[in-house]
């Protein structure tokens with residue numbers, strides 16, 4: 001379940017695209033599940049886990065930009081799995097996350113379908129137990145299924161990816177940030 005995207009930098013139409021390296025195999029993707037479990041466990045008002053009151057949640061859905069749809073590099077239908085990670089926005093610049101930036105959650109969502117023009121995925125990834133703050137999602141859409149059997153998920157040619165300067169959102173204590181993540185480029 002580890003998501004470790006190899007850092008890569010490329011120039012596409014003048015835009016600097018930088019992938020990310022989650023930097024830690026300890027991020028086993030379990031954070032979201034644990035957060036969800038904790039939230040469910042404390043729904044009855046367990047006072048011993050008051051810390052959960054200080055956290056928030058994020059619900060991500062996905063969308064492909066028109067440039068992705070029109071990209072010459074796109075060879076597959078816009079269906080597949082989304083892999084990525086959440087970082088604090090302060091840890092991510094235009095060149096991607098800094099080397100020791102912690103990944104706050106691993107994101108893995110299957111059966112994402114963006115084939116309809118302008119579609120926002122019905123599939124949603126929800127992460128709970130997130131510390132309040134400004135986050136950014138970095139990830140990719142594995143439209144050719146090449147990552148299914150890989151332990152370390154990594155985008156390859158033909159996969160739509162996010163830009164590090166987009167897809168920022170704020171998680172507030174006790175709230176759920178509803179976010180539409182946009183893929184902006186297709187790797188060549």
Ligand SMILES: [Ca+2]
Nearest residue numbers: 142146156159
């Ligand atoms: Ca792929």
